[in-house]
Amino acid sequence: MPRKPNYDRDELIERARDLFWKCGWAGTSLKDLEAILQMKPGSFYAAFGSKEALFALAMKKYATDGQERLQALAQKHGPIKALQLFPEMVVENESAPAKACMLSKTLLELHAHNHPLAQAANLHLLEMEAHFAELFQLAQSSGDIDSSHNPQVLARRYQSDLLGLRVSAEREGVDARAIAAEIASGLSML
Amino acid sequence: MPRKPNYDRDELIERARDLFWKCGWAGTSLKDLEAILQMKPGSFYAAFGSKEALFALAMKKYATDGQERLQALAQKHGPIKALQLFPEMVVENESAPAKACMLSKTLLELHAHNHPLAQAANLHLLEMEAHFAELFQLAQSSGDIDSSHNPQVLARRYQSDLLGLRVSAEREGVDARAIAAEIASGLSML
Numbered sequence: 001m002p003r004k005p006n007y008d009r010d011e012l013i014e015r016a017r018d019l020f021w022k023c024g025w026a027g028t029s030l031k032d033l034e035a036i037l038q039m040k041p042g043s044f045y046a047a048f049g050s051k052e053a054l055f056a057l058a059m060k061k062y063a064t065d066g067q068e069r070l071q072a073l074a075q076k077h078g079p080i081k082a083l084q085l086f087p088e089m090v091v092e093n094e095s096a097p098a099k100a101c102m103l104s105k106t107l108l109e110l111h112a113h114n115h116p117l118a119q120a121a122n123l124h125l126l127e128m129e130a131h132f133a134e135l136f137q138l139a140q141s142s143g144d145i146d147s148s149h150n151p152q153v154l155a156r157r158y159q160s161d162l163l164g165l166r167v168s169a170e171r172e173g174v175d176a177r178a179i180a181a182e183i184a185s186g187l188s189m190l
Numbered sequence: 191m192p193r194k195p196n197y198d199r200d201e202l203i204e205r206a207r208d209l210f211w212k213c214g215w216a217g218t219s220l221k222d223l224e225a226i227l228q229m230k231p232g233s234f235y236a237a238f239g240s241k242e243a244l245f246a247l248a249m250k251k252y253a254t255d256g257q258e259r260l261q262a263l264a265q266k267h268g269p270i271k272a273l274q275l276f277p278e279m280v281v282e283n284e285s286a287p288a289k290a291c292m293l294s295k296t297l298l299e300l301h302a303h304n305h306p307l308a309q310a311a312n313l314h315l316l317e318m319e320a321h322f323a324e325l326f327q328l329a330q331s332s333g334d335i336d337s338s339h340n341p342q343v344l345a346r347r348y349q350s351d352l353l354g355l356r357v358s359a360e361r362e363g364v365d366a367r368a369i370a371a372e373i374a375s376g377l378s379m380l
Contacts, residue, residue: 022302023302024298024299024302026216026217026299027299027302027303097302098301098302100298104298105298105299107357107360107361108214108290108295108298108299108357108360109217109295109298109299111288111360112212112213112288113213122361122362122363126363153368156365157369157372159358160351160355160357160358160364160369161350163353163354164351164352164354164357165350165354167297167350167353167357168346168350170298171297171315172309173312173316174346175346178343179346179347179350182347
């Protein structure tokens with residue numbers, strides 16, 4: 001009977017996610033990973049296979065968490081308020097290892113190299129865009145947003161502005177909360 | 191009397207800029223640089239000192255070019271039209287080695303490592319923001335934009351949206367031209 005691993009796999013993936021999110025693909029060495037996971041190379045490979053496989057798991061965890069946070073906001077506040085609160089939540093998250101989005105960091109770092117992780121990042125961004133579109137559609141059904149708008153177009157622009165906000169939030173001397181507030185108030189005028 | 195270098199230094203810096211812009215700091219090796227510049231290690235170090243010093247020159251060239259393109263648009267079309275045309279110009283530039291902004295790529299890659307190049311990138315972004323603010327102010331003086339707005343606030347949001355646009359333009363399957371057109375038409379409503 002195989003021995004049960006004496007660690008919580010999800011918790012390890014979260015630790016790896018935080019390191020990858022902060023330092024990026026090339027900026028995170030196997031040695032850094034083994035140190036933060038407190039694993040020796042043999043156990044690391046037995047558990048995750050490769051740095052790339054672990055990065056993919058970390059990115060999936062990142063994407064799922066984002067979707068769940070958005071969903072929770074929507075359940076508590078309704079669709080339009082959720083879309084208004086999300087930018088602020090994202091830049092005010094003090095426990096996040098970076099203000100910029102892990103998916104866009106990955107895309108920008110690895111797209112030029114045609115790396116499969118850049119494609120995976122883009123797919124996660126598309127999933128998130130679909131969630132935004134769904135909320136815009138719900139906001140139209142409830143009369144919070146004029147029905148003349150195309151929810152996909154609104155979601156695409158909202159996501160683009162959010163990605164910009166998160167780059168801005170990574171900068172010194174930029175008031176990202178003010179930009180988040182402007183994105184939120186822009187939604188009131190739709 | 192020292193021998194005159196038999197190359198055009200600016201042209202070499204441009205070649206390095208394109209490689210750094212596309213592949214990033216860690217994604218560009220000294221070997222890649224020496225190959226694209228057709229220089230041996232000795233000449234490379236004699237000419238530029240280090241990879242970091244060359245990256246700083248490349249980024250300065252990138253920033254200056256952006257400022258000059260914006261300035262040229264403003265001289266030809268006036269301030270508000272220049273601000274409206276700039277997003278489209280940026281995503282439609284087919285000769286650019288990447289759609290994303292080199293300054294934000296550098297910032298996102300190196301900020302976590304407290305790298306001096308991340309700080310330099312942020313300073314170049316601040317310079318660009320000041321140019322945007324200047325054009326917003328001119329557009330107010332000429333009556334194209336309501337004078338109740340704060341030009342610095344407009345410039346900060348415009349730059350943030352532009353950074354988002356350029357991340358979006360790097361993605362597969364995203365219609366960045368449509369986002370650029372939305373940013374432009376948003377300026378008409380100020």
